[in-house]
Amino acid sequence: MSLAVGVIGAGVMGGFHARLFADEISGARLVAVSDPDPGRAGASAYGAQVFAEGLPLIESDAVEAVLVAAPDTAHHDLVMAAIRLGKPVLCEKPLASTVAQCREIVEADAGRNLVSVGFMRRFDPAYREMKAALDAGRIGAPLLIHCLHRNREAPRWFDGSMIVANAMVHEIDICRWLLDTEYTSASLTQIGDAGDMLLAELHTDRGAVVSVEMFMNAAYGYHVHAEIVGREGTVAMAEPAQVRLRRGSAMQVGYSPDWIGRFADSYRLQDQAWVRACRSGRPCEDMATARDGLLATGYCQQLVEHLPAGGGPLAPRM
Template identity: 55%
Template sequence: MRSIGIGVIGAGVMGAEHARIIAREVSGAHLAAVADADPARAEAAAHGGRAMTDPEALIADPSVEAVLIASPDATHQRLVLAAIAAGKPVLCEKPLAASTQECLEIVAAEARAGRPLVQTGFMRRFDPAYREMKAAIDGGALGGVRILHCQHRNLAAPAWFTGAMAVTNSLVHEIDVCRWLLSTEYSAVTVIPSPEGDPALFVFETEAGSIVSVEVFMNAAYGYHVHAEAVCAKGTVGMAHPAPIRARRDGAEEGAFPENWIPRFRDAYRIQDQAWVDGIGAGTPPADGSTAWDGLVATCLADQIVAAMETRRRTPLTLPEKPR
């Protein structure tokens, strides 16, 4: 069986996890190289592959047939465009780029290439719990979705975290996965912050007529907790709480929540990366993968929602025309 050479750009927490998955858990591929500005970090993440400091050199390397980008956000557009120019499939962590205009340039470059090359790393589409919810919704037995309730809670935000990043780094996942769950676009949003600003409630109206409510709580104090429940015409479907075990003692039941996203979405990242590799081998991107256009939609809507946080008024949401 042919093994596809994957190059990973960025060896921070996210990039190192992708490199580990490619090296140890994905079939049909091998980790050819890792590039990071810190040579020691690149070496530590390379798992026997080539360690590099120049991401453009990694993209140009003949042993690298596909590129996974997990470098700082500001570098994404430049590196995705370089991968497209080299004709190499690329999986880029969110955000696809820093602005709607930069995303449009990526979408246009991919269109000129004449084949889909870009997948945006919205891994929740591959999470088993979200996939079971979508299967139940699409199956029709529950009737149409009236309200989709979502929670996105973090143990604590780092000191450098800003209010806008609650949208661009956290809510953006719900922006994408709820579009996918409901197979619809958003038409408007209303932002309702708590008196302290955190948590905040985001209420979306959709073109399908359903409502999406998302609570984002960056300093929930008890752990990392992502949850969703769809209230449908004939019933509901929701996730079980993510604690894998329940302990009962002294008249009470206990469960533990992880400190961060890695344990909660470890399976999602593995399944996503395997689907990406399988799609490269088959010449057809995974059906549920988030495309370059999906990445653009998430960035475009996030920018509008950040503005809506200031007005606290119902804000219509719009999208640019798709480049042809």
């Protein structure tokens, strides 16, 4: 039997996940969608049952597994409800708004492995090829990872703390995963007067350094890039564009306007792996766990605290 999935939240992310479960993920069927906006919920439900709130969806006997794409502040209560009922839950980042709430989830999930966190870059083909090259020793010992993360446009209220907690959190997780490491310290520089660019340098417990450029209003499109510099070589992403237009003595490369266009395949692969794990009863090794969600939130909280001083020590908060 296919896995009966309920999606909580029918905004951009929830609506995208709902479509995947309805049309593209094998072994799953979309049975419910919840959102306070009935029109938005209905548009994302593809004929599935519609709920106004997330908790009744979780409690429904028709729902076997839950994807949480509700506002960040609702994540803790929804994930805890799924754990209490023994239902697997895939929660979009962050796992919860505070370290204390994340810790409560980790403790409740101990020995049960019901909780996964939506750090979908772990399933991105480019990152996975980079990790395979690194793990195989093809570039020698890693020394440095260069990362850039540029959005085309961000709301005016997207300040320095949100740049860290809502955007750079992906670099924090993916570089931990690539290097199998934890962070020990960071330096932070806010660039320009607009408050929309941040440069971070994170040191790790294995000696490698992670540099991250965050630019929230890059104008030309959504652009994520990474390169690992090793003792014997480098491995880097190619440009993500699918086509190159040559005309008038010039070549043009297109960029996605947003993260969904760039990482659509990553979301699909992640959701498929989650469904496969739910049906088998065995955790997916590549999926981010509740512990990973706790660590990511902890590092982000420390970085936000260090912003005024320009950096400071980091430690895993467990």
